Amino acid sequence: MAKIIVFITTFVTMNTLFLLPVFAQTSPSAPVVSSQSAVMIDADNGSILYEKNSTTPMYPASLTKIATAIYAIENGDLEDRVTVSENAVDIEGTTVFLEAGEQLTLKKLIQGLLINSGNDAGIAIAEHLSGSVDQFAEDMNNYLKNKIGVEQTHFKNPHGLFHPDHTTTAKDLSMITKYALKNREFRDIFGTVEMEWHGKSWDTTLISHHKMLKGEIPFEGVAGGKTGYVDQSGHTLATLAKREHLNLIVITMQSQYKRDAYQDTASLLNYGFDHFETSSIKGRSKVEFKNKEFIIPENLTYTHLKNQDKVTKQMTKQGKLELYNQNGERMNSYQLVEAGSDHGDKKKEPVKKEETSKSGIYVTSLMAGVIIAGFIGFVYRKKQIQKKSYKSFM
Known part of the structure; x- marks a missing residue:
């Protein structure tokens, strides 16, 4: 608790936040990335470890299918039988060669979508869940905004083929x-990495297109990935890698060449694993700011450069605790809970419980007293009757 309060009690008041001093330190140089846009985050806590034009709108190509897949998993029944339409079969680009009228489970379509980047599987999923591609795009956009909190995403289809919007x-x-x-x-x-596929028109083995995931480009710890490409987007790449206590996600966009996307990804992952570690902030601690008291609801973790024990912490009047790295870039933010709110450290009315408990004891004692008094009265009356009976008998 004492460690948490240190940065609370030594702040400089500003218009909307307080700011701790930035501690000077020597930082390792981040790699040079050729992709037009890139970001690396901790997959567990969301800390941003590297970014380049990360909020610049780009065409995602088949990285769209990551969103389509999680939407379908959370909003559909994986065992549902889906009937493939002519519209799905006629789609251009990479497919899993579905045939009109073919029936597959929703789960199998999601597998074809992610592993083999099947555009036809994407259309079949969209039509099954929302009735049409347009309605699916609207449904998925609302889901991404409201469920995940994205701010700059607007999809027009489930597969990522080019559309200007x-x-x-x-x-x-x-x-x-x-x-x-x-x-x-x-x-x-x-x-x-690979999966046996038995379809109406072909039997094959689906193999991931991600060269690092399937080992074509060796890299220790790669545990998931998705590729993408259309002319307008260039090469896009999403990669998950795990080593020891770090799980990292790297997104690269608008790479001119495929090799550049993989080189950028490998460089960023090496930079992340070599130079970052995770620390925590203890939960249930209280933070006072602007005459309000906030509560850190649970243990919070953030990932930062090694030996960087003191990062810059800021608190907004809305109750957000924000962490910044040595370059003044925001690494993470956490919404704290105002004390006394329904979700805060509100006391559960122990006084009332105590009163209820005392009341129960009082009622129980009163009833016991009545019973005992009644029993004594009964015994006394019985003795009096016996005495009268004895006198009359004599």
């Missing part, structure tokens, strides 16, 4: 991927 950002994609990875079904499919 089909855009997102590296940061939003990292948030979507982080959220999706909490789901076991998604994690399993996202990390699948």
Whole structure:
């Protein structure tokens, strides 16, 4: 608790927040990234470890399918039988060669969508869940905004084929991927290297297109990934890698060449694993700011450069605790809870419980007294009757 209060009691008041001093330190140089946009975050706590144009709108290509997959998993029944339409079969680009009238489970379509990047599977999923591609796009956009909290994503289809209004950002994609990875079904499919596929028109083995995941480009710890490409987007890449206590997500967008996307990803992952570690802030601690008291609801973790024990912490009047790295870039933010609110450290009326308990004891004691008094009265009356009976008998 004392450690938490240190940065609370030594603040400089500003218009909307307080700011701790930035501690000077020597930082390792981040790698040079050729992709037009990139971000690396901690998959567990969302801390941003690197970013380049991460909030610039870009065309995502097939990274769209990460969003389609988690939406379908959370909003559909994986065992539902889906009937493939002519519309799905006629879609261009990469497919899993579905045939009109073919029936597959929703889960199998999601596998075809993520592992083999099947655009036809994406259309079949959209039509099954929402009736049409347009309605599915609207439903998915609302889900991404309200459920995950993205701010710059607007999808027009479930597969990522080019549309001028089909855009997102590296940061939003990292948030979507982080959220999706909490789901076991998604994690399993996202990390699948190959899968036997038995369809109406072909039997084959689906193999992930992600070269690091399937080992074509060796890299220790890669546990999931998705590729994407259309002419307008260039090469896009999403990668999950795990080593020791770090789980990292890297998103690269608008790479001119495929090799650049993988090189950027490998460089960022090496930078992350070599130079970052995770620390925590104790939960249930109280923070006072602007005559209000806030509560850290649970243990919070954040990932930062090694030996960087003191990061810059800021508190907004809305109750957000924000963490900034040595460059003044926001790493993470946490919404704290105002004390006394329904979700805060509100006391559960112990006084009333005590009164209720005392009241119960009083009633019980009163009833016991009545019973004992009644019993004594009964015995006394019985003795009096016996005495009278004895006198009359004599």
